[in-house]
Structures are given as structure tokens and as C-alpha cells.
Amino acid sequence: xxxxxxxxxxxxxxxxxxxxxxxxxxxxxxxxxxxxxxxxxxxxxxxxxxxxxxxxxxxxxxxxxxxxxxxxxxxxxxxxxxxxxxxxxxxxxxxxxxxxxxxxxxxxxxxxxxxxxxxxxxxxxxxxxxxxxxxxxxxxxxxxxxxxxxxxxxxxxxxxxxxxxxxxxxxxxxxxxxxxxxxxxxxxxxxxxxxxxxxxxxxxxxxxxxxxxxxxxxxxxxxxxxxxxxxxxxxxxxxxxxxxxxxxxxxxxxxxxxxxxxxxxxxxxxxxxxxxxxxxxxxxxxxxxxxxxxxxxxxxxxxxxxxxxxxxxxxxxxxxxxxxxxxxxxxxxxxxxxxxxxxxxxxxxxxxxxxxxxxxxxxxxxxxxxxxxxxxxxxxxxxxxxxxxxxxxxxxxxxxxxxxxxxxxxxxxxxxxxxxxxxxxxxxxxxxxxxxxxxxxxxxxxxxxxxxxxxxxxxxxxxxxxxxxxxxxxxxxxxxxxxxxxxxxxxxxxxxxxxxxxxxxxxxx
Numbered sequence: 153x154x155x156x157x158x159x160x161x162x163x164x165x166x167x168x169x170x171x172x173x174x175x176x177x178x179x180x181x182x183x184x185x186x187x188x189x190x191x192x193x194x195x196x197x198x199x200x201x202x203x204x205x206x207x208x209x210x211x212x213x214x215x216x217x218x219x220x221x222x223x224x225x226x227x228x229x230x231x232x233x234x235x236x237x238x239x240x241x242x243x244x245x246x247x248x249x250x251x252x253x254x255x256x257x258x259x260x261x262x263x264x265x266x267x268x269x270x271x272x273x274x275x276x277x278x279x280x281x282x283x284x285x286x287x288x289x290x291x292x293x294x295x296x297x298x299x300x301x302x303x304x305x306x307x308x309x310x311x312x313x314x315x316x317x318x319x320x321x322x323x324x325x326x327x328x329x330x331x332x333x334x335x336x337x338x339x340x341x342x343x344x345x346x347x348x349x350x351x352x353x354x355x356x357x358x359x360x361x362x363x364x365x366x367x368x369x370x371x372x373x374x375x376x377x378x379x380x381x382x383x384x385x386x387x388x389x390x391x392x393x394x395x396x397x398x399x400x401x402x403x404x405x406x407x408x409x410x411x412x413x414x415x416x417x418x419x420x421x422x423x424x425x426x427x428x429x430x431x432x433x434x435x436x437x438x439x440x441x442x443x444x445x446x447x448x449x450x451x452x453x454x455x456x457x458x459x460x461x462x463x464x465x466x467x468x469x470x471x472x473x474x475x476x477x478x479x480x481x482x483x484x485x486x487x488x489x490x491x492x493x494x495x496x497x498x499x500x501x502x503x504x505x506x507x508x509x510x511x512x513x514x515x516x517x518x519x520x521x522x523x524x525x526x527x528x529x530x531x532x533x534x535x536x537x538x539x540x541x542x543x544x545x546x547x548x549x550x551x552x553x554x555x556x557x558x559x560x561x562x563x564x565x566x567x568x569x570x571x572x573x574x575x576x577x578x579x580x581x582x583x584x585x586x587x588x589x590x591x592x593x594x595x596x597x598x599x600x601x602x603x604x605x606x607x608x609x610x611x612x613x614x615x616x617x618x619x620x621x622x623x624x625x626x627x628x629x630x631x632x633x634x635x636x637x638x639x640x641x642x643x644x645x646x647x648x649x650x651x652x653x654x655x656x657x658x659x660x661x
Contacts, residue, residue: 156293157201160282164201165194167300168275174308175270177315189236193275196232200225200279221280229279230272237261334360336427336445337392341384341462342369342376343450343561345530347516349375349406349505350451351496353481358398360420365393374494375406377510381530382561384448384462395423396447402479403451404496406505407525412455414476419459422471423447426461433465434553434567440465447471450561454527458534460561468563470579473534533579534560535608537615539640540575541566542624543586546631552588554627556581559604575622580611584638586627595657598629598636600650607649614640614647629654 169186176182207216237260244251254260261268278300286296340357344350351374357365369386376385397420402413430443442465450458455476462468483497491500505511543566545552554566558579566573582604587597615621623642630636631654638649 154202156287156290158198160279160286160293161194161197161201163297163300164275164278164282165190165197167278167297167304168197168271169193171274171278171304171307172267172271174304175311176267192236192239193233193271196229197275197279200228201283216284218280218284221284222276225276225280225283226272229275230268233268233272234261236268237264333394334424335392335394337390338395338427338445338447339387339390340367340369341387341446341448343382343385343448343460344376344379345381345452346379347407347512347520348453348525349379349511350403351375351406351494351505353402353404353411353496354400355402356400357393357396358400359394360397362394370494375505375511378513379511381452381533382448382450382458382460382468384446387446390445395420395427399449401449401457401476402481403476405451405453406502408453409502410455411479411481412451412476413479414455414457414474416474418474419472423461426469431463431465431467433467433565442467444469450530452527452530453525456527456530458530458560466555466563466565468561470534470560470562473531535611536577536579537611537623538575538621539578539623539625540573542573542626543568544626544628545588546629548591548631549588549629552586554584554586557583559608575624580607581625582607584627586629586636590631590656596631597655597657598627598652599655600627600636600638600652602650610640610647610649614645617645625649 169190173183173186237254237257241251241254241257241260244254281300282293282296286293342350342352352369355367355369357367359365367388369388373386379385396418398415398417400413400415402411404411427444430441432439433442434440442463444461444463444467446462448460448462448468450456450460452458455478457474457476459471459474460468461471485497485499485502486492486495487499489500491504492498493501495501507517509517541554541556543552543554545568551568556564556566558564559582560579562579580602581600582602584600584602585597587595590596614623621642623640623645626637626639626641628637628639634654635651636654637651640647640649
């Protein structure tokens with residue numbers, strides 16, 4: 153009997169602490185804490201199984217009552233569990249550092265109360281069942297412990313499901329609260345034209361209500377390698393925060409040896425509208441809900457600043473174009489010959505950025521050598537006209553996807569479900585790619601890659617006839633002759649932009 157009671161005390165203590173941990177979202181601190189207090193609970197469990205005077209007086213020792221044991225064991229464990237913080241409070245009186253943790257005894261008990269209650273329930277449950285039935289014989293004891301282990305597994309399963317449900321509900325509520333407060337999970341990124349590297353000197357997001365946030369792009373690369381206008385390069389960390397109503401940014405343009413600063417508002421309302429509204433994009437097997445989660449800052453020569461909102465899918469929308477001013481930082485450039493990575497005031501770092509072919513490919517370095525910097529070029533890429541795409545496809549093409557990329561780095565995707573697309577201010581397309589699958593499930597496509605000078609001249613010629621002119625860009629696909637055309641059309645005029653062949657990729661695609 154003594155051996156069975158001792159073994160029972162050990163196993164009940166382990167199972168009780170384990171079951172308590174399984175009901176919590178336990179981190180290593182909680183696991184370590186449970187390990188540290190396990191000797192205390194082992195001692196009180198040993199006392200429980202070996203202290204039988206009260207049971208004998210109540211005539212429940214020879215024929216134990218589950219009701220008596222349940223009440224008795226719960227009160228026993230609850231009292232001694234609550235006593236633990238008191239013992240820690242008294243035991244650390246001589247140590248000022250440790251004692252301050254338990255100095256607020258009421259607060260400690262209040263914080264530990266949920267754990268005390270859950271642990272008392274599990275210890276009393278395992279102890280009372282074991283005492284009433286398991287101690288009868290070794291066979292009964294083993295079966296009892298197997299049942300307790302099975303119960304612990306079930307506790308683990310239900311606790312995990314419960315935590316996931318609570319976490320999902322908490323996440324849903326957090327999203328609703330963040331949406332209401334105008335907070336989203338997003339990151340900022342820097343962009344620059346190929347051949348014109350920049351580096352952020354100082355940056356601050358200015359929020360409508362929240363405290364200003366100083367940021368840096370050096371969580372990625374200090375400068376962009378193989379940069380492309382409008383594409384996200386070095387980024388900040390993604391976090392949940394408000395959208396900026398204004399920014400204060402200072403950057404250095406290596407090609408111009410100039411610092412620029414922009415400290416003003418940006419189009420907060422447009423950002424907020426985009427970030428609030430998810431959108432659907434088609435993937436291979438299903439539709440996917442996407443959302444905007446990135447703000448890209450494009451730094452162009454001459455102090456031009458373009459801001460885009462980037463989506464988790466294909467979309468990218470220009471928020472606005474802004475103009476920074478030249479400033480003098482007033483800090484001396486070091487004449488040291490030792491290169492210091494990322495130090496804007498180290499001449500060798502400046503030289504490296506302008507000559508490193510990983511930053512500026514050699515072909516671009518050669519092409520821009522001795523050439524003036526086209527300061528207004530990137531602003532002109534934002535030229536916009538009032539038009540809408542219209543798709544005229546062969547009858548056998550039931551579904552298709554059309555991806556538009558514009559010269560100003562905006563992107564958009566359409567499919568056959570987008571009917572009667574409204575005419576609005578849109579930029580000039582650089583690339584249009586339409587794909588579909590034929591009756592044999594082979595991929596087919598048309599690829600319009602527009603020449604920049606040609607397409608800009610054609611848009612200007614078509615729309616300059618009338619200040620308020622609108623047009624459709626008709627994308628026509630004729631599978632019978634294997635050709636596709638893109639043309640601008642309205643009631644009075646029509647202009648062919650490009651004609652191309654249909655691409656039949658075959659079975660490999």
C-alpha cells in the first residue's frame with residue numbers, strides 16, 4: 153500500500169502539471185516555472201496519499217467515497233496551491249532583488265489564480281480517482297493511470313482546438329479593430345531607376361493619430377541592387393501600424409551627389425481606400441483574396457518622389473507624384489581611403505556604389521556615361537488619359553486572364569468576368585499579356601510589348617484632338633488567323649497600336 157501510494161503521488165504530480173500546461177499557451181518561462189515548483193507539489197501529493205487520519209475518522213478509508221475524495225482533494229490542493237505564493241513571499245524576505253517580484257502578494261495571487269485553479273482541479277481529479285479505485289491493486293492502478301494518460305491526451309486535443317478557435321476569434325477581432333482604427337499590416341520599400349542609386353538618410357512616417365515612427369530601409373540592403381523603377385527593393389520590417397498622412401524623408405542621390413528632402417502630406421485617403429478593400433485575383437485552381445500590404449517610395453533624379461501602393465497579388469497603384477527640395481546636410485565627407493559599407497559620408501562607399509556592377513550593371517554604366525540626367529523623364533511616365541480596356545475574343549475562349557503593366561510601374565489584372573469596365577484616367581500600357589487554354593488544355597497567349605516612343609506618340613496623337621476625349625483600348629484575339637490586335641477606338645476615330653501573333657505554348661504549359 154505504501155509503495156503504491158508513493159508511486160501514485162509521483163505520477164499524479166507529473167500528470168497534473170502536464171495537464172495544466174496543456175491547457176495554456178505555454179511558453180518556455182511557464183514550462184520552466186512548472187519544473188521549479190514540481191518538488192513542492194510532489195511533497196503535498198505525497199502527503200495527500202499518506203495522510204489518512206481524516207479519512208479514518210470519516211469512515212471513508214476502507215470504503216473510499218468519490219464524492220468525499222473529490223471535495224476533500226480539491227480543497228486540499230487549492231489551499232496548498234494558494235499557499236505557494238505566500239511561501240515565496242516569506243522565503244524571499246532576505247533577498248531584495250527576488251522579493252520585489254512577490255512584494256505585491258495580492259497581485260501575485262490574483263495573476264496566478266487561473267493556474268492555481270486549473271492545477272487544483274487536475275490534481276484533485278487524478279488523486280481522487282486513484283485513491284478511490286486505483287490503490288485496490290497493481291492491476292487497477294495501472295489501468296487507472298492509463299485512463300488518466302488518455303484523459304490528458306484528450307485535454308491536449310481539446311485545448312489545442314480551443315486555443316486555435318480563440319486565436320482565430322482574437323485575430324478576427326483585432327483585424328476588425330485595426331480596420332476601424334485605420335491600422336494595417338504593411339511594410340515600406342524603396343525604389344529607384346536603374347543606374348541612379350539612392351540611399352535613405354533619414355525617414356519618419358507621420359500618422360493621423362499615432363506617434364510618429366522613424367524608419368530605415370536598411371533592414372534589407374542599404375542600396376538597391378539591379379534596381380528597376382517601381383519595383384520594391386530594400387524594405388522596412390512588416391508590422392501593424394497606421395497609414396502615413398505625411399512623410400519626412402531625406403535621401404542621397406549618388407549620381408547627382410545631392411541630398412533631397414520631402415516633408416509634406418501624401419494622399420492618405422487614397423491609401424486608406426485601397427488598404428481597406430480586399431480584391432480577388434485568379435490563380436491556377438481558384439480565386440484568392442488579396443490585399444494591399446506595401447507602400448513603395450520611388451526616388452528619382454531631380455528630387456522626384458513617386459508613391460505606390462503594392463498588393464499581395466499583382467496589383468500596384470500610384471498614389472501620387474511629389475517634388476522634394478535640395479538640401480545641404482553640412483557634414484564633411486571623409487577623405488579616408490578605407491571603404492565603410494553604408495556610410496554616406498565615406499567617399500570610397502560613394503565610389504563603390506557608382507561603379508559596382510551588382511548595383512549598376514555595366515551596360516547601364518556605359519550607356520549613361522557622359523549623358524545628362526533626364527530629370528523630368530520619370531514624371532512624364534505618369535502621363536494619363538481617359539480610356540478603358542475592352543476584350544473581343546474568339547467564341548471558343550471562355551476564360552482568360554489579362555495582365556497590364558504600365559510605364560509608370562502600375563499593374564492590374566483583368567479576366568473575362570470584368571465586363572463594362574469604366575473609362576477613367578489610366579496610364580499608358582507598357583506590356584499587356586493575355587493568356588487562355590484551348591480545348592485541349594494547352595496554354596495560348598498574346599504578348600503586347602509596346603515600344604515606348606511609339607506608344608507615347610500614338611496616345612498623344614489620338615487624345616490631343618479633344619481635351620475631353622475618351623476611348624476604348626480594344627484587345628482583339630482571332631484564333632482563326634492566329635493574330636491579335638490592340639487599338640484605340642471611339643465613335644469618331646480608330647488607331648492601331650500593335651498587331652501580334654498568338655503564341656501556342658503546347659503541352660509543356
